[in-house]
Amino acid sequence: MARRSGRRPGNQDTRESILDAARLAFAEKGYDNASIRSIAGAAQVDPALVHHYFGTKEKLFLAVMNAPINPAELVPQALAGPREQAGERLVRMAIGVWDSPAGTAALAVFRSALSNEWTARLLREFVVTQVLRRAVSELVLDPDEAAMRSSLVATQIAGIMVARYVLKLEPLASADADVIAAAIGPNVQRFLTEPMPEVFKAD
Amino acid sequence: MARRSGRRPGNQDTRESILDAARLAFAEKGYDNASIRSIAGAAQVDPALVHHYFGTKEKLFLAVMNAPINPAELVPQALAGPREQAGERLVRMAIGVWDSPAGTAALAVFRSALSNEWTARLLREFVVTQVLRRAVSELVLDPDEAAMRSSLVATQIAGIMVARYVLKLEPLASADADVIAAAIGPNVQRFLTEPMPEVFKAD
DNA sequence: TGATGAGTTCAACGCTAGATGAATTCCGCG
DNA sequence: CGCGGAATTCATCTAGCGTTGAACTCATCA
Numbered sequence: 001m002a003r004r005s006g007r008r009p010g011n012q013d014t015r016e017s018i019l020d021a022a023r024l025a026f027a028e029k030g031y032d033n034a035s036i037r038s039i040a041g042a043a044q045v046d047p048a049l050v051h052h053y054f055g056t057k058e059k060l061f062l063a064v065m066n067a068p069i070n071p072a073e074l075v076p077q078a079l080a081g082p083r084e085q086a087g088e089r090l091v092r093m094a095i096g097v098w099d100s101p102a103g104t105a106a107l108a109v110f111r112s113a114l115s116n117e118w119t120a121r122l123l124r125e126f127v128v129t130q131v132l133r134r135a136v137s138e139l140v141l142d143p144d145e146a147a148m149r150s151s152l153v154a155t156q157i158a159g160i161m162v163a164r165y166v167l168k169l170e171p172l173a174s175a176d177a178d179v180i181a182a183a184i185g186p187n188v189q190r191f192l193t194e195p196m197p198e199v200f201k202a203d
Numbered sequence: 204m205a206r207r208s209g210r211r212p213g214n215q216d217t218r219e220s221i222l223d224a225a226r227l228a229f230a231e232k233g234y235d236n237a238s239i240r241s242i243a244g245a246a247q248v249d250p251a252l253v254h255h256y257f258g259t260k261e262k263l264f265l266a267v268m269n270a271p272i273n274p275a276e277l278v279p280q281a282l283a284g285p286r287e288q289a290g291e292r293l294v295r296m297a298i299g300v301w302d303s304p305a306g307t308a309a310l311a312v313f314r315s316a317l318s319n320e321w322t323a324r325l326l327r328e329f330v331v332t333q334v335l336r337r338a339v340s341e342l343v344l345d346p347d348e349a350a351m352r353s354s355l356v357a358t359q360i361a362g363i364m365v366a367r368y369v370l371k372l373e374p375l376a377s378a379d380a381d382v383i384a385a386a387i388g389p390n391v392q393r394f395l396t397e398p399m400p401e402v403f404k405a406d
Numbered sequence: 407t408g409a410t411g412a413g414t415t416c417a418a419c420g421c422t423a424g425a426t427g428a429a430t431t432c433c434g435c436g
Numbered sequence: 437c438g439c440g441g442a443a444t445t446c447a448t449c450t451a452g453c454g455t456t457g458a459a460c461t462c463a464t465c466a
Contacts, residue, residue, distance in 0.1 A: 014443080029318075032236065036424065047425090048444080048445070114365070148375070156359060157362070167361070175354075186393070217413080238452080240453070251457095408465105408466090410465085412464105414459100414461080418455100420455090421455105424451090426448085427448090434439100435441105
């Protein structure tokens with residue numbers, strides 16, 4: 001008995017279905033709480049297969065991230081254009097991305113960063129420092145203020161993610177993207193371009 | 204050998220040192236990632252002692268929370284007073300609380316809520332719905348807007364916590380509380396009292 | 407003195423996790 | 437046909453978790 005099945009010719013896309021399941025699991029539960037075993041279960045696959053394809057859990061996570069997120073393209077793109085609505089465009093873009101299927105990967109990074117140290121570094125050092133700060137620099141008048149202003153922007157954007165996708169606070173979680181963008185955009189705009197208290201550039 | 208030590212008369216405060224270690228661990232790692240064993244280790248105590256005193260991990264967490272946080276008092280108190288600076292007072296109070304030693308417990312709830320479902324419910328249904336929304340209602344002109352406005356406020360406040368205490372984004376993480384309050388307060392103020400787009404009260 | 411009970415420790419159970427290595431099946435190529 | 441290697445499964449290892457129960461020590465009090 002115990003018929004070991006070996007290769008099943010139809011499933012060439014096993015690897016892809018593992019990736020899909022992993023993306024979903026990481027987005028819903030974060031890096032630590034998404035287990036290889038549950039991912040394998042969702043993909044209807046033996047846990048050892050996951051290791052066969054991706055080696056380690058970290059590598060699986062990185063493989064999931066190498067999808068289509070490219071904040072390095074999206075953020076500057078959102079900030080380009082009329083300076084006065086940059087804030088609203090940024091918020092709208094962010095929500096648009098996360099609500100889309102492709103955004104699942106982005107949500108996975110974020111959720112993971114909240115409870116796992118090395119993914120937090122990933123987010124902090126890549127997305128915020130490299131991408132956001134650079135893009136913001138081109139918009140801000142006083143270069144000394146760029147770092148602090150991007151921090152502030154990050155505050156508001158991260159807050160949306162936490163409230164809407166992690167804590168699922170109502171009525172925000174069910175609100176329309178346009179409503180949110182209209183409500184929050186101006187605040188981000190202020191962080192980006194409005195004059196700020198003087199104490200500001202200290203350090 | 205293996206001299207079992209039994210009662211050590213000096214340590215009557217063992218219970219307190221467990222509580223301290225637990226508060227710290229929950230604040231730094233969240234509910235799931237803070238293990239009873241590591242808490243016991245930090246308190247230089249046998250893991251079984253933790254159960255002896257607190258029963259279960261959930262009860263230990265609740266014991267940690269029964270400290271001096273009382274947002275039910277603090278939030279209304281911050282929102283009372285001149286309507287025009289309510290936002291700034293709220294931000295300043297929030298940061299003040301979390302930066303204080305007593306705020307470790309609050310940070311523990313928040314961090315835990317980010318990765319654990321039942322603590323998330325705790326935060327959502329108690330702090331946000333019961334406390335924040337009620338307090339905001341008294342400040343908002345149109346009562347239909349209260350829920351959405353508190354969601355928005357929660358966004359910004361949660362964003363500060365995530366960026367400053369969880370992700371530790373610089374320069375925000377090291378910034379002075381007054382600077383942050385001055386920079387972010389007006390945005391919270393807008394969420395509280397400024398006119399908002401019309402689409403707003405829908406649902 | 408002797409009993410009580412709180413403080414404390416140790417060992418173990420059952421569970422889940424990530425990871426590994428051997429065994430099996432079968433496609434495709436020579 | 438025969439063979440190599442990829443795909444797949446199973447059994448297992450190690451490590452950590454929360455929790456339990458029994459054992460031991462000792463201060464206190466009748």
